[in-house]
Amino acid sequence: MLKPVYQADVVIVGAGVAGLAAAHRLTSAGVSTTVLEAAHGVGGRMSTEKVDGFRLDRVGQLLSTSYPELGLTPGLDALVLRPFAPGVLVHSGGRHRRAGALPMAGGARGALNAVRALAGAPRSGSGTAGVRAVRPRAAGSPAPLGGAVDQARLNAALARMAATPVERLLARPESTAGRALAARGMPARTVEGFLRPLLAALLCDPELGMSSRAADLALRAFASGRLCLPEGGAEMLPELLAQALPSGTVHTGVRATSISTTSVTTAEHGEFRCRAVLLATDAHAAAELLPGLRVPEFHPVTVVHHTMDEPPPTGASLLLDADRDGPVAHTAVVSLVDPSRAPAGRPLVSSTVLGAPPEDVDGAVRAHLTRLYGTSTTRWETLAVHHTARAVPVMRPPHDVRRPVRLLAGLYVCGDHRDTGTVQGALHSGHRAASAVLADLGTAPTMLADPLPTAA
Structure with a gap:
């Protein structure tokens, strides 16, 4: 009997970032790969809408x-x-407080020295700035995020977590x-004033x-680096991955109806014949x-985009809500973080908004937002309201x-529902x-890429 003619060594179903990242590693190893995507564009939930020169993320993770994988x-x-x-800036009791701006040069030792100094113990080496209030605290008002010792202990915990290997956390x-x-x-007070709103923003x-393991990984990433946005919008990450693949690798508008270990x-x-199939769709499509x-539950997320004449006075900070007295979990003037997301002067x-959004x-x-930013929003223009019912596992x-x-030889699955x-x-x-x-195919893994450049 004649052997079947394979159209590709591996067929990947789904062109989200997981499937595209896998495609890069496979093609770099010399494995012929075809990526099939049912939608007419790549990226899945990492998509960006263009409205009048604005770039508006739908989920905004x-x-x-x-993040190691961004560089690898x-x-x-x-x-x-x-x-x-x-x-981050934390809004609590009508005030903004800077939190988590931990200088990493001193590492865990620097943060621990801060605790010793506040407790009256001798110190060695360099210290840390710690959590600080943006505005001076009024006499008699509660200490932001606890007292100075609490703040230093928080910074010491973050520094230790940044220095802890991932496998030890797991x-x-x-x-x-x-x-x-x-x-x-x-x-x-530290949990409610900082850690809860921070983890809400991250996860x-x-x-x-x-x-707690997923939370530890998120806090380790926060303590080890800086929160950031991809320049040009969330879609840039999958777009760059797709563009860098060999021509003809990705096929959009192609809906898979059934799969096996040797065909899609x-x-x-x-039918697409192959030697292996990698299912890289979202969890619900994968289960179909x-x-x-197994399909996990998902957190719904709603992102609301506004423009105005003058930006609120928070600069390029991520603003978290610790009071939980409104629907917004976190907000930012993203055009000050990434100017490419908005026309000049706008x-x-x-x-x-996390969870089920309010009716209006x-x-x-x-x-x-009027309370969070301390400024009127009546003249703000609403650009878009994006609701994603299945945003984050x-x-x-x-x-x-x-x-x-690896489900069995020849059949594999990936996505954020298999990891964090x-x-x-x-x-x-x-x-x-x-x-x-x-x-399984008997091919050696490829070399890793150089570290990712970071904008100043």
């Missing part, structure tokens, strides 16, 4: 300059990261993030019900093609942040899946 994924060498101002006993923080002696779970059948273009595949404010979402968001414990990507619900998790799952495919 935050990145970190410390072939094809992302042209991606530029635009960092927020150091740390070996810790698992519970919910809220229980773990309390068990480690974090004061309630879209304001109730701190996520796995499509609605429009018949592979009944029985500031862009993007605000994120724009009105409720405007009212909340829920990661309740027990949660395996390294879920298997972040861009880092999606890219890392694609890396793991590609490595499994290469091992």
Whole structure:
């Protein structure tokens, strides 16, 4: 009998960042790869709408300059990261306080020295600036995020976490993030005033019900680098990945209807023969093609975009809400972080609502932004309201942040639902899946790319 003629060694179903990252590693290893995408563009949830010269992200997930996969994924060498101002601004009790702006030069030792100094103990080496209030504290008002010792202890904990290897974090006993923080002696005022709003911004779970391991990874990334946005919008990451693949690798508008270990059948273009299939769609689409595949719950996210004559006076900072007295979890003047997202002279404010949005979402968001920014929003122009019902996977414990990507020889799956619900998790799952495919096909893994450039 004649051997079948393979149209590609590997067919990847789904052109999100996980599938595209896997495609880069496979093609770099000399494995012929075809990527099939049902939509008419790549990127999945990492998409950006263009409105009157504005670039408006639909989900607006935050990145970190410390995400390893951004520098290790072939094809992302042209991606530029635009960092927020150091740390974050936290709105609490009608005031803004700078938090988490931890200088890393002194490392854990510098942060620990700050604790010793505040406690009256001798110090060695350099110290740390710690959490500080943007405006002086009025006499008799509560200390921001606790007292000075609490602040220094928080910085010491972040510095230690930044220096802890990932595998050691993953070996810790698992519970919910809220229980773990309390068990480690974090004061309630520190959790409520900083850690809860920060983890809500990073993992879209304001109730701190996520796995403590996922929370630790997110806090480690925060402490190790700077929160940032991709220049040009979220779509730039998948677009750059797709453009850097060999011509003819990615096919959009092709919907897979069934898969096996040696073929993918499509609605429009018949059957694609191959030696292995990698399923890189979102979790629900993956379960439709592979009944029985576990589908996690998802956090819904709504992003509201406004423009105005003058930007609010918060600069390029990420502003978090610690009072939880309105729908907005975090907001920023993103045009000051990444000027390419807005026309000159027209500031862009993007605000994120977690969970089910209120009925009059724009009105409720405007009212909340008035309190958060301390300025009137009545003349602000609404550019878009993007609601994504399945935006970020829920990661309740027990949660395996390294879920298997190899289902059986010839059939693999990847995506943020197999790792952590972040861009880092999606890219890392694609890396793991590609490595499994290469091992099964008997092909050596490829060399890693150079580190990613970061905008000043």
